[in-house]
Amino acid sequence: MLASYAGELLMSWxxxxxxxxxxxxxxxxxxxxxxLYARARKPLNGLTGVGELPAEQAETTRTGGKHAA
Incomplete structure (x- = not known):
């Protein structure tokens, strides 16, 4: 009786x-x-607001050249 009861409780492989x-x-x-959310919660170095670039990256993007709009 015990063997049949144990067989009913066991699932197949x-x-x-x-x-x-x-x-x-x-x-x-x-x-x-x-x-992913641990990285999203950690702020990047030197950023104070949304859409800002780090200081070293902002300097390199402000080159005085003419570009098409």
Whole structure:
């Protein structure tokens, strides 16, 4: 009787593989989101507002040449 009851509780290997794959996908998803949002929360050096360039990059883009609009 115990063997038949234990057999009903156990899933086949295919179902365990599907369940493990779904858990792995969720873990990878949350780890990637944590990595991406950790970078987004960290401000870049020298920037004070949205759309500003760092000081060394701003100097190189302000060259006195004529460019088409």
């Amino acid at each position: 295919g179902y365990w593989g599907i369940a493990a794959g779904l858990v792995a996908l969720l873990v990878v998803f949350f780890v990637c989101m944590e990595i």
